[in-house]
Amino acid sequence: DGGITQSPKYLFRKEGQNVTLSCEQNLNHDAMYWYRQDPGQGLRLIYYSQIVNDFQKGDIAEGYSVSREKKESFPLTVTSAQKNPTAFYLCASTNGDYGYTFGSGTRLTVV
Amino acid sequence: SQQGEEDPQALSIQEGENATMNCSYKTSINNLQWYRQNSGRGLVHLILIRSNEREKHSGRLRVTLDTSKKSSSLLITASRAADTASYFCATVITDSWGKLQFGAGTQVVVTP
Numbered sequence: 007d008g009g010i011t012q013s014p015k016y017l018f019r020k021e022g023q024n025v026t027l028s029c030e031q032n033l034n035h036d037a038m039y040w041y042r043q044d045p046g047q048g049l050r051l052i053y054y055s056q057i058v059n060d061f062q063k064g065d066i067a068e069g070y071s072v073s074r075e076k077k078e079s080f081p082l083t084v085t086s087a088q089k090n091p092t093a094f095y096l097c098a099s100t101n102g103d104y105g106y107t108f109g110s111g112t113r114l115t116v117v
Numbered sequence: 118s119q120q121g122e123e124d125p126q127a128l129s130i131q132e133g134e135n136a137t138m139n140c141s142y143k144t145s146i147n148n149l150q151w152y153r154q155n156s157g158r159g160l161v162h163l164i165l166i167r168s169n170e171r172e173k174h175s176g177r178l179r180v181t182l183d184t185s186k187k188s189s190s191l192l193i194t195a196s197r198a199a200d201t202a203s204y205f206c207a208t209v210i211t212d213s214w215g216k217l218q219f220g221a222g223t224q225v226v227v228t229p
Contacts, residue, residue, distance in 0.1 A: 010159075012159075037215055039216070039217070041219075046221070047221055047222075048121075048205060048219035048220050048221045048222055049160075049205070049207075049217075049219040050219075051216060051217075051218075054216060056215075064216070094157075096159055096160065098160075098217075100215060102215075104165065105150055105152075105162030105163075105164075105165050106150075106152075106160075106162060106217060107162070108152075108159035108160040108161070108162075109159050110158060110159045111157075111158065111159050113157075
């Protein structure tokens with residue numbers, strides 16, 4: 007079955023540490039997105055990529071970085087510069103004027 | 118600031134009743150989408166309505182769009198306990214490269 011796989015499901019980060027969240031899709035979608043969700047709130051866009059080797063900052067990109075070396079993969083790195091990284095992170099993809107397909111999310115906690 | 122704002126923030130109904138939630142947005146859009154999120158899970162796409170459409174149906178779901186008022190509504194008919202979830206509207210703003218802008222969501226609880 008086609009879909010988006012996010013891993014890990016839970017991730018714990020120590021202060022000052024960089025961590026990378028994985029997002030893989032086998033839907034042959036061109037566009038991929040990373041969103042952050044805080045409790046009781048909607049989703050806020052971190053980064054997005056329309057094609058391989060190209061990506062754009064979203065509304066809250068500071069403290070995050072991404073790469074898009076393959077069409078199927080769009081990993082997100084949460085750097086030590088992100089001062090409040092505890093949140094639920096969601097990856098999504100789409101192939102045009104249709105709905106997005108979302109992964110099941112990664113819950114990141116600072117310890 | 119968020120593009121979409123849902124109303125109400127929370128809704129509690131009994132099985133069999135209808136649930137209606139509204140979404141308002143600020144700028145010109147290509148389309149508006151509704152998603153469902155069960156607690157701690159990813160979002161599931163429910164329905165997409167384009168800016169030149171006024172109403173759309175999918176099973177027990179009915180979505181309306183009024184571009185003059187910059188608002189949309191989602192109606193769930195004959196609700197079931199399994200409809201308990203958070204519902205989000207999201208807009209694709211014109212010339213935005215397909216980026217979705219989400220509202221804060223409506224939390225719906227359906228009691229048996």
